[in-house]
Structure formats: structure tokens, C-alpha cells
Amino acid sequence: MSDLSSGPISLSKVGPKTPALQLTGLHKAFADVVAVDGIDLQVERGECFGLLGPNGAGKTTTIEICEGLTEPDAGSVQLLGLNWRTSAPELRQRIGVQLQETQFPDKLTVDEALHLFRSFFRRGISVEETIRLAQLEEKRYARIGTLSGGQKQRLAMACALVGDPDLLFLDEPTTGLDPQARRHLWDLVDQLRSAGRTIILTTHYMDEAERLCDRVAIMDHGKIIALGTPQQLIASIGGDHVVEFAVSQNTTVPLDARALTGIPGVQSHRVDASLHQLSVTELHTTVPRIFSTLAEMGLQPSEFRTHSSTLEDVFVGLTGRNLRDE
Amino acid sequence: MSRLSESSLNQLTVTRFRLFLREPEALFWVFIFPVLLAAGLGLAFRNRPPDVLDVGATSADLVQSLNSDKGLRATVIDQAIGTHTLATGQIVLLAIAKQDGSVVYKYDDTNPDARSARLLADRAIQKGAGQQEVLHTVNDLVHETGSRYIDFVVPGLLGMNLMGSAIWGLGFSIVEARQKKLLKRFVASPMPRWQYLASFLLSRLALLVIEVVAFLGFARLVFGVPFRGSLAELAILCVLASLSFSALGLLIASRAKTMEAASGLMNLVMLPMWILSGVFFSATRFPAIIQPVVRALPLTAAIDALRGNMLQGTHLPQLVLPVATLLLWLVVPFAISLRIFRWR
Numbered sequence: 001m002s003d004l005s006s007g008p009i010s011l012s013k014v015g016p017k018t019p020a021l022q023l024t025g026l027h028k029a030f031a032d033v034v035a036v037d038g039i040d041l042q043v044e045r046g047e048c049f050g051l052l053g054p055n056g057a058g059k060t061t062t063i064e065i066c067e068g069l070t071e072p073d074a075g076s077v078q079l080l081g082l083n084w085r086t087s088a089p090e091l092r093q094r095i096g097v098q099l100q101e102t103q104f105p106d107k108l109t110v111d112e113a114l115h116l117f118r119s120f121f122r123r124g125i126s127v128e129e130t131i132r133l134a135q136l137e138e139k140r141y142a143r144i145g146t147l148s149g150g151q152k153q154r155l156a157m158a159c160a161l162v163g164d165p166d167l168l169f170l171d172e173p174t175t176g177l178d179p180q181a182r183r184h185l186w187d188l189v190d191q192l193r194s195a196g197r198t199i200i201l202t203t204h205y206m207d208e209a210e211r212l213c214d215r216v217a218i219m220d221h222g223k224i225i226a227l228g229t230p231q232q233l234i235a236s237i238g239g240d241h242v243v244e245f246a247v248s249q250n251t252t253v254p255l256d257a258r259a260l261t262g263i264p265g266v267q268s269h270r271v272d273a274s275l276h277q278l279s280v281t282e283l284h285t286t287v288p289r290i291f292s293t294l295a296e297m298g299l300q301p302s303e304f305r306t307h308s309s310t311l312e313d314v315f316v317g318l319t320g321r322n323l324r325d326e
Numbered sequence: 327m328s329r330l331s332e333s334s335l336n337q338l339t340v341t342r343f344r345l346f347l348r349e350p351e352a353l354f355w356v357f358i359f360p361v362l363l364a365a366g367l368g369l370a371f372r373n374r375p376p377d378v379l380d381v382g383a384t385s386a387d388l389v390q391s392l393n394s395d396k397g398l399r400a401t402v403i404d405q406a407i408g409t410h411t412l413a414t415g416q417i418v419l420l421a422i423a424k425q426d427g428s429v430v431y432k433y434d435d436t437n438p439d440a441r442s443a444r445l446l447a448d449r450a451i452q453k454g455a456g457q458q459e460v461l462h463t464v465n466d467l468v469h470e471t472g473s474r475y476i477d478f479v480v481p482g483l484l485g486m487n488l489m490g491s492a493i494w495g496l497g498f499s500i501v502e503a504r505q506k507k508l509l510k511r512f513v514a515s516p517m518p519r520w521q522y523l524a525s526f527l528l529s530r531l532a533l534l535v536i537e538v539v540a541f542l543g544f545a546r547l548v549f550g551v552p553f554r555g556s557l558a559e560l561a562i563l564c565v566l567a568s569l570s571f572s573a574l575g576l577l578i579a580s581r582a583k584t585m586e587a588a589s590g591l592m593n594l595v596m597l598p599m600w601i602l603s604g605v606f607f608s609a610t611r612f613p614a615i616i617q618p619v620v621r622a623l624p625l626t627a628a629i630d631a632l633r634g635n636m637l638q639g640t641h642l643p644q645l646v647l648p649v650a651t652l653l654l655w656l657v658v659p660f661a662i663s664l665r666i667f668r669w670r
Contacts, residue, residue, distance in 0.1 A: 068514075069514055097511070099507060099510060102507045102511040103506035103507065105341075107345055108341065108344065115337060116334075118332075120515045163515075
């Protein structure tokens with residue numbers, strides 16, 4: 001060990017190898033509602049990380065604690081090796097934030113709003129560059145009141161980017177947008193990802209998390225109930241495919257669930273609103289057997305469809321509820 | 327681009343300015359409305375030649391005596407009809423000649439015009455009956471500017487305007503930004519919080535110059551309202567009053583979450599002052615028991631100081647009481663609002 005080394009403390013504190021985000025034992029309650037109930041999480045630099053969960057799962061509270069907007073009741077937050085208590089001004093300079101429901105003044109132009117936000121940061125990218133990145137060139141001198149929902153969301157993103165942040169927080173970036181505007185925004189996030197930015201986003205769209213995120217944490221009732229890459233999470237439910245069917249209502253013959261789960265390749269069975277769902281590994285061998293088993297029981301499937309497993313199915317498998325139910 | 331134009335305080339102030347100028351309603355209330363109000367009041371209360379009072383009398387002799395006074399216009403009228411015209415306000419006094427040569431005046435002694443008519447009529451009739459002046463008197467008439475109603479009301483309107491533009495300007499903008507989650511967004515950025523609040527004061531001061539010069543310029547050019555005090559001191563008083571009202575606006579806006587709540591609070595704060603603080607008539611008319619409250623209001627202090635400067639030419643050292651009141655209204659609400667301000 002060299003005497004000249006400045007010691008391990010300063011290295012672990014500010015070295016580039018520190019994780020972008022580290023949450024330990026995070027708790028937060030509002031009145032009698034526990035919003036965040038013991039979260040431990042680490043996000044590496046360069047990662048695009050998604051917090052997925054239904055409304056009310058505690059995603060926004062978690063991300064706002066990370067952003068230094070909400071004080072946690074217990075637990076610690078480390079961003080880029082710094083914490084809010086001692087390094088708030090430094091952190092504010094280094095993170096970019098897009099909040100839910102920010103409405104920028106209608107009578108300001110895109111250019112004026114970005115100049116305003118640019119002025120808050122010591123260093124950053126130029127307003128021109130930000131506008132190009134957010135693809136708002138045509139709307140640069142238009143008033144914000146005249147922008148579409150997708151354009152306003154891209155402006156919010158541009159305001160988060162104008163300080164050239166080391167860490168970007170996006171809270172439900174596509175909620176309320178039409179499908180085309182959502183895809184447009186996904187392209188923008190993709191660009192930022194490939195440029196190597198660290199992004200932490202929340203969403204309740206499983207397709208969004210699957211499409212955008214390197215890793216996903218699924219949240220429910222203030223807890224992380226699953227964590228991994230979308231592929232790992234989907235693999236964890238045991239089947240690559242989901243078979244859904246219903247049986248005609250005017251029959252008295254009971255459906256024997258054990259006969260279905262006994263079919264080779266069927267991993268699990270559940271019923272949701274009289275719709276039977278089977279998690280299945282080998283679609284081509286299993287589906288004929290499902291038909292024949294149903295026929296043996298004297299049942300006629302009235303609907304029958306299959307799809308590849310998604311994060312939605314992971315959530316359903318873990319909680320027994322649909323993401324969009326809440 | 328220069329360093330200054332890129333600074334965040336400058337950007338925030340320019341943004342405030344832009345947002346204000348792009349709001350046509352705000353422009354109307356701040357710039358046009360006070361001028362219209364002054365014009366309307368100036369016209370309604372302009373100084374006219376002394377009114378000629380209409381009176382009636384039951385005999386031609388009395389009418390002749392009465393018409394010898396320039397202030398009276400008399401007609402012959404019988405007692406029954408005269409009583410009716412008196413009741414309907416077409417004449418203010420009826421002189422009735424009695425059998426024994428005496429005269430009875432019928433009038434309403436709570437009506438100032440009727441009391442004047444009684445004095446003029448009695449003098450004219452006594453003179454007609456041969457009364458001599460005991461003492462020789464001469465009238466020397468003056469029509470001084472500064473004693474007219476418009477001179478009285480212009481400083482009042484100026485004070486009211488300073489209050490309205492500061493409280494509305496700050497209150498609505500801040501609460502709107504809070505309601506639209508823009509405040510929260512600013513707090514999530516490295517923006518220094520004091521600069522956000524300072525930008526309101528700076529843009530207010532810039533607008534103040536336009537606002538005060540336009541209004542007082544109008545009052546001066548159209549009505550010849552006097553400026554007897556020092557203009558520099560008048561400027562200081564306007565700035566001080568505007569800052570005090572801004573602090574009050576900040577306090578009103580520091581917690582309110584919705585525009586409805588904010589506008590309710592603003593009316594609650596401003597309405598008593600519109601009535602009590604002597605905008606349209608002297609605040610001394612209120613009973614002595616509530617005078618301490620009336621004196622303590624910031625608008626009373628502002629208007630007292632402005633009237634003292636403009637009408638009496640009083641200097642700042644003689645305006646200690648209103649100036650101290652305004653300073654107190656600047657410091658206390660500002661300190662409280664900094665403590666309780668809700669940023670999200």
C-alpha cells in the first residue's frame with residue numbers, strides 16, 4: 001500500500017466506479033399510508049433502469065426521494081456517490097429531472113423555456129443542441145400552449161437534458177400520450193441510452209419497460225417484488241408463452257385444473273374473470289393436448305389465444321392481479 | 327451573448343416580464359383601468375360654476391326679491407302645488423307669504439342645498455324689505471388646484487393601483503406556478519430559490535416605472551394635478567409601497583394551492599383596504615374607535631404618504647409614521663412567507 005494514495009474513502013466517494021444510484025432500506029409513509037416499504041436498489045452507470053408497477057405502487061415516491069424532492073422516513077440515498085444531505089447543490093447540477101404533470105407556462109416559447117432552464121446550470125449543452133435532440137426544431141419559436149401532448153413531453157425531456165446530466169430521472173414519461181407520440185418518445189430514450197446516459201424511469205406500461213430498460217424492478221405496495229432484466233423476469237415465471245381460453249358458460253361440467261397442470265409443458269394455471277390462463281413452455285406440443293384434455297372433460301373452448309409471455313404476465317404471476325387493475 | 331443575459335436571475339426576471347406582457351387582461355387592469363377610473367372621477371367631480379338653486383314663492387313680490395340674488399331662481403307657485411314640487415325635489419325651498427306680512431320658509435334642513443337656499447332667500451327677502459348691511463363685506467373668490475376632488479383622489483388611486491398590481495401580480499403567478507407543478511420542477515433544478523422570489527420584485531419594479539409614470543402623467547396633463555413634493559421622494563415612496571404590497575402578495579401566495587383559494591384570500595385582504603384606507607374619501611371619516619386599525623393598514627399608510635408628498639409637499643422626515651408602517655409591512659410578511667413558503 002502506498003503512502004501517497006489518498007486512501008480508499010475519497011475513491012469510493014467520488015470515483016467513477018461508484019454506482020449511479022444506491023438505495024438502502026428506504027421507507028416513506030404519508031399519514032397512515034406506507035408508500036415505500038423497505039427498498040434496496042443499486043443502479044449502475046450507463047444503465048437504463050425501470051421501476052414498473054401499478055398506480056399507487058410507490059414508484060413516484062421512490063423516484064422523488066431519489067430526486068431529493070421528498071425526504072425519506074428511513075434509509076439512505078446515494079447518487080453518483082453523493083447524498084442529498086451534504087451535496088444537494090452539486091447533485092442538482094448533475095441530475096436531470098422530468099416530473100409527472102409539470103405544466104410549463106403556455107405563453108412562453110420552447111426556446112425561452114429552454115434558455116431559462118439552461119441558465120440554472122453551470123455547464124450543459126446548448127439550447128440549439130437540446131432542441132435538435134428533442135426534435136423540436138419546428139416548434140422552437142412556438143408558444144408552449146400550441147404544442148401537442150407529445151411535444152410538451154419532449155420539451156419536459158429537453159428541460160431535463162439541458163444541463164447535460166450524469167443521471168436522468170423520467171417519471172411516467174409517456175403516460176397520457178397517443179401510441180405514435182409514445183413511440184416517438186421511446187426513440188428519444190433509445191438515443192439517450194445508446195449515448196451512454198444513465199436513465200431511471202418509472203412506468204406502468206409493461207411494454208415500455210420491456211422495450212426501453214436494461215433492468216426492471218417490479219414494485220407493488222411499496223416493495224420491490226422482482227428485479228432483473230426483462231428476459232430474466234419473463235423466464236422466471238417458467239413459460240415463454242401464455243395460453244388463454246374460456247369455456248362456454250352453459251355447461252355444468254366442472255373444469256379439473258389438475259388435469260390441465262398435468263399436461264407436460266404447462267407450468268401453471270389461474271383463472272381471471274372466467275378466463276383461464278396457462279403458462280406454457282412448448283406451444284406446439286402443448287396446445288393440442290390442452291384441446292384433447294378439454295374434450296375429454298366434455299368442455300368446448302369458446303375463446304382460445306396464445307401470446308409470448310410479457311412483464312404483464314410476470315406481474316400477474318407474482319401478485320394475482322393485472323397491472324392496469326388499480 | 328453576454329454574461330448578464332445568460333444569468334439565471336436575469337432569465338427569471340425576463341421570463342416574468344414576458345409572461346406579464348403576454349397577458350392582455352393584466353395589461354388592462356394595471357395600465358388602462360386606473361387611467362379610466364381617474365378620467366371618470368375627474369369628469370364626475372369636475373369643478374362647475376356654483377349651482378343656481380330653484381326655489382318657489384307664493385307671491386310675485388317675494389319672487390322679485392329672491393331673483394335679485396344670482397344664486398337663486400324663483401317662480402310663483404301656490405302653496406299646495408309648491409308643497410308637492412318641494413316634496414319631489416324640483417325646488418329646494420318654498421317661501422310662503424302670510425296674511426300678517428311675515429314669511430314662512432319650508433325646506434328640508436338636512437339637505438345642504440336647501441340650507442344654502444334658506445340663507446340666500448332670507449338675505450334677499452330682508453334686503454328687499456329694506457334691511458341695510460350693518461357691516462360692509464367684499465368677496466374675493468379663489469379656485470385653487472390641489473383643493474379639488476380629483477387632486478384628492480389621484481394619490482388614492484395611485485396607492486390602490488400599487489396595491490392591486492403587486493398583490494395580483496405576485497399572488498396569481500406564484501399560485502399558478504404551484505398549481506401547475508412548475509414550482510416543484512424549479513426546485514428540482516439547481517435554480518437558487520431566492521432568485522425566483524427576487525425575480526418577482528425586480529420585474530415588479532420595472533413595471534412600476536411604466537405604471538406610475540403613465541398614470542401620474544395622465545393626471546398631470548389632463549387634470550393638472552399638482553406635484554408639490556420632491557419627485558425623487560415620490561419615487562421612493564412608490565417603490566417602498568410597491569415592495570410592501572409585494573411582500574403581502576408573497577405572504578398570501580405562500581401556502582395557497584389553488585387559484586380559487588388565492589383569489590379569495592386576496593379579496594379578503596384588499597377589500598377592507600379599498601373601503602377603509604381613504605382611496606375615495608378621507609379615512610378620518612371612520613369612527614375614532616377603529617382609527618388605530620385604519621391607520622395600521624398598509625394602504626392607509628401609502629395613501630397618506632402619497633397625499634402628503636403630492637398635495638402638501640411634505641418631506642420624508644415628516645412622513646415617518648406612514649413610512650415606518652410601510653417598512654413594517656415589508657419586513658414582517660416577507661420574513662413570514664420565507665419561512666412558510668410551499669415550494670411544491
